Amino acid sequence: MASGAGIEGPHGLGESTSAEGSGGGVLSGPVRRTLKAGEIPNTLIECTHSVECAGCPLIAGDYAEQLGTKRARVVSAAAHYPSLGLLQTSSVIPADPITGYRGRAKLIVAPSGAIGLYGRTGHHEVVDIPGCRVLTPALAAVTSRLRELIASPPPEVRPLLLPYDPARGGVLRALDLREVHLAPGTPLFAEVGATEDNPAFVLVTFVLQRERACTRDELREAGRAIRPMLPRVIGVAANFHDAEAPQILGPETIVLDGTAHAEDRIGQTYHIAAFGSFVQAHRAQAARVHALLLREIASLENDGPVIEGEAALGPASRRKEPPRILDLYGGSGAISLALAQGGNRVLMVESFAPAAANARAAAEAQGLSQRVEVRTGDVAEIVGSLVNSSEKFDGIVVNPPRRGVSPTAREAIARLGAPLLVYVSCDPDTLARDLDHFCRLGYSSTELTPLDMIPLTEEIETIAALRRTPPPAPKVIYDDDGVLVVEKGPHEPVATQPEYLGSLLARCARIPGSTTTPIIVHPLDPGTSGLVMLARSEEAAARWGEALAKTGRLIYLAAAKGVTPGKGAITRDLREGTRTYTARTRYRRLAVASGHSILRVIPDGGRTHQIRRHLAAIGHPILGDERYGHVPTNRYFEEKHGLDRSFVHLVRIEIEHPRTGVKMIIESTLPGDLRSALERSTGPSVLRFLEQKHALGEQRAVPVLTTASDEPAPSSRMIPLRPEDAESAPPPSIRSPGPISIRVPDLDESPRTIRHPIISTGDED
Numbered sequence: 001m002a003s004g005a006g007i008e009g010p011h012g013l014g015e016s017t018s019a020e021g022s023g024g025g026v027l028s029g030p031v032r033r034t035l036k037a038g039e040i041p042n043t044l045i046e047c048t049h050s051v052e053c054a055g056c057p058l059i060a061g062d063y064a065e066q067l068g069t070k071r072a073r074v075v076s077a078a079a080h081y082p083s084l085g086l087l088q089t090s091s092v093i094p095a096d097p098i099t100g101y102r103g104r105a106k107l108i109v110a111p112s113g114a115i116g117l118y119g120r121t122g123h124h125e126v127v128d129i130p131g132c133r134v135l136t137p138a139l140a141a142v143t144s145r146l147r148e149l150i151a152s153p154p155p156e157v158r159p160l161l162l163p164y165d166p167a168r169g170g171v172l173r174a175l176d177l178r179e180v181h182l183a184p185g186t187p188l189f190a191e192v193g194a195t196e197d198n199p200a201f202v203l204v205t206f207v208l209q210r211e212r213a214c215t216r217d218e219l220r221e222a223g224r225a226i227r228p229m230l231p232r233v234i235g236v237a238a239n240f241h242d243a244e245a246p247q248i249l250g251p252e253t254i255v256l257d258g259t260a261h262a263e264d265r266i267g268q269t270y271h272i273a274a275f276g277s278f279v280q281a282h283r284a285q286a287a288r289v290h291a292l293l294l295r296e297i298a299s300l301e302n303d304g305p306v307i308e309g310e311a312a313l314g315p316a317s318r319r320k321e322p323p324r325i326l327d328l329y330g331g332s333g334a335i336s337l338a339l340a341q342g343g344n345r346v347l348m349v350e351s352f353a354p355a356a357a358n359a360r361a362a363a364e365a366q367g368l369s370q371r372v373e374v375r376t377g378d379v380a381e382i383v384g385s386l387v388n389s390s391e392k393f394d395g396i397v398v399n400p401p402r403r404g405v406s407p408t409a410r411e412a413i414a415r416l417g418a419p420l421l422v423y424v425s426c427d428p429d430t431l432a433r434d435l436d437h438f439c440r441l442g443y444s445s446t447e448l449t450p451l452d453m454i455p456l457t458e459e460i461e462t463i464a465a466l467r468r469t470p471p472p473a474p475k476v477i478y479d480d481d482g483v484l485v486v487e488k489g490p491h492e493p494v495a496t497q498p499e500y501l502g503s504l505l506a507r508c509a510r511i512p513g514s515t516t517t518p519i520i521v522h523p524l525d526p527g528t529s530g531l532v533m534l535a536r537s538e539e540a541a542a543r544w545g546e547a548l549a550k551t552g553r554l555i556y557l558a559a560a561k562g563v564t565p566g567k568g569a570i571t572r573d574l575r576e577g578t579r580t581y582t583a584r585t586r587y588r589r590l591a592v593a594s595g596h597s598i599l600r601v602i603p604d605g606g607r608t609h610q611i612r613r614h615l616a617a618i619g620h621p622i623l624g625d626e627r628y629g630h631v632p633t634n635r636y637f638e639e640k641h642g643l644d645r646s647f648v649h650l651v652r653i654e655i656e657h658p659r660t661g662v663k664m665i666i667e668s669t670l671p672g673d674l675r676s677a678l679e680r681s682t683g684p685s686v687l688r689f690l691e692q693k694h695a696l697g698e699q700r701a702v703p704v705l706t707t708a709s710d711e712p713a714p715s716s717r718m719i720p721l722r723p724e725d726a727e728s729a730p731p732p733s734i735r736s737p738g739p740i741s742i743r744v745p746d747l748d749e750s751p752r753t754i755r756h757p758i759i760s761t762g763d764e765d
């Protein structure tokens with residue numbers, strides 16, 4: 001990896017200048033040298049705010065080190081999933097420049113007039129950042145001028161500039177700044193005097209506390225007055241922040257003065273930028289993503305679509321058409337337009353109507369409307385309708401927000417059956433979760449390509465190109481001549497169901513030596529992951545089903561809303577159809593995580609949705625449970641922690657072998673999506689605590705010589721498991737875990753101390 005000299009000079013107020021090393025060193029001078037392809041600068045970026053400001057958490061390391069940290073994030077997210085074990089993660093594609101790159105910034109305004117970001121202390125203190133190293137020069141100049149104006153606001157612009165102070169008054173809470181590079185040949189380019197050398201202009205949104213804002217007319221008047229005071233600002237808008245809303249930007253934006261949108265060039269095309277609409281933070285890196293997508297699509301060239309009726313003529317006479325690409329989560333069309341410009345036919349889907357309208361308008365203005373069709377709506381719904389109308393695509397691009405692609409959308413996308421699916425993600429955890437699901441849906445990738453879209457921060461963009469591959473066989477945890485116990489993934493029914501593309505049983509056909517379709521011994525909801533026992537014959541199903549009912553227990557790990565009692569038994573009748581059944585569910589709280597409970601749950605009997613219904617009945621529904629759960633909490637966990645299903649996993653089966661009478665424990669480990677959600681919501685402490693308690697399962701099947709029920713007041717025991725025990729006691733096919741002794745915690749055992757190392761992050765809904 002080559003190292004280069006410093007790459008970017010500082011801008012804004014308060015910058016010092018110092019010498020720039022030729023091969024590295026501290027950089028704050030004004031010289032800029034373009035890096036050679038693949039070259040990584042080893043320069044340290046100096047910033048006077050770095051001790052206090054939380055905006056650039058990686059700034060203390062040199063760039064190669066930063067890229068290493070970012071790559072490690074991608075690798076460790078994928079490492080949660082065995083299905084992604086063979087995925088290679090390439091080096092991170094570096095950015096150039098790594099300072100002065102940020103073309104969109106949301107900055108908080110403090111009551112003191114400071115404009116910046118919250119500090120590293122974790123308290124909501126705004127750090128003023130006049131010498132910010134990452135804002136583009138145009139944004140830095142506007143911010144600098146706004147700082148001066150806020151310090152002594154002229155009367156005509158006070159309705160926009162008085163900083164919000166909850167106790168005293170004022171209205172301005174934040175600024176949303178967006179740089180556009182105007183496209184030559186467009187009316188605005190000539191109108192505002194842009195040149196090819198300096199096409200950068202700015203759109204400014206003042207985020208105002210709604211109830212303190214003046215009338216619309218007064219705001220417009222202030223907007224007209226302030227625009228000429230701000231350098232290169234071509235449009236001014238107001239957005240209204242609602243009192244308790246967690247996001248800075250509220251849903252309503254009004255244009256106060258100047259243009260409402262501007263043609264913003266990325267690479268060869270422009271899209272239409274509007275106040276508050278999505279844009280990638282780094283223009284050059286966005287163009288690089290487009291180039292990577294075009295390259296992936298070009299690799300399809302040899303498998304161009306076969307025109308109906310011509311297939312029989314054989315490959316040589318196939319008529320090729322430009323590839324047809326579905327661009328999902330299209331925003332204002334940056335990707336679609338680049339793909340169309342590259343010769344593809346594109347159908348774009350976007351739910352935010354103004355962005356979709358801008359994509360249409362940009363396609364029209366650039367003569368691309370024959371190649372770009374835009375549909376406004378939800379991806380899952382629109383892709384569902386494309387499946388129903390048997391539409392075909394050569395490639396699908398998905399570029400979802402941080403929360404990733406919804407399970408329903410993943411199903412629908414896979415049903416389209418395109419030969420290529422390219423996933424562009426800004427969150428490695430939700431990417432890994434979705435890739436794991438796509439694997440079971442028949443799409444997999446061999447490589448992850450990370451790209452540095454937001455230098456100096458921990459953020460990382462990742463691109464994965466997926467091709468169609470058969471879904472993998474499930475992991476077999478135990479098998480003998482009567483049954484096999486396998487692991488079921490999330491979002492997968494045990495047997496085929498119309499609304500699901502695949503099933504666990506379908507994947508079982510890929511288990512080496514499998515000849516007949518096994519019989520389900522106990523059910524598991526599609527949303528629940530974990531162990532499923534399958535019998536090789538009707539007779540074995542009856543025998544093992546009886547053993548399960550008489551001597552067995554199914555033990556689940558679950559997360560429930562709020563803090564439950566330490567333990568309990570829920571006895572409630574459950575209706576199924578016209579009949580009512582008595583049912584009991586026992587639970588024990590293992591930990592409290594961010595104000596919610598991690599439970600070990602044992603249902604006595606197996607009524608439909610028993611655990612979910614019983615826990616909901618006592619006011620502690622399962623987190624992520626769409627049917628019986630608490631919608632705002634579920635939404636929060638999905639947005640923030642990537643939890644897109646019920647947090648329930650069948651972690652352990654305890655059963656007496658019906659033929660030998662040997663007691664067995666069969667375990668599965670907590671799957672990656674639930675691990676990741678837990679880690680994101682609480683840090684590593686809860687997982688470590690549960691690991692120490694042996695509550696997360698181990699992917700093993702072991703015989704036990706004593707069980708909890710053999711002794712009156714059991715506690716965890718070290719059960720000797722000598723090699724000869726393993727051979728003599730259990731049926732021969734039970735797989736020994738290998739170690740000489742294993743610790744088998746008794747599941748009725750109360751953790752002697754329930755520690756609460758878990759930090760409440762104030763993240764209650």
Ligand SMILES: C[S@@+](CC[C@H](N)C(=O)[O-])C[C@H]1O[C@@H](n2cnc3c(N)ncnc32)[C@H](O)[C@@H]1O
Binds near residue numbers: 351
């Ligand atoms: C990360 S941005 C990607 C924008 C675009 N691909 C680009 O490169 O500029 C995600 C976009 O997805 C849109 N979106 C979010 N959820 C959606 C859904 N369920 N259906 C359709 N679009 C959605 C958002 O409005 C946003 O414009």
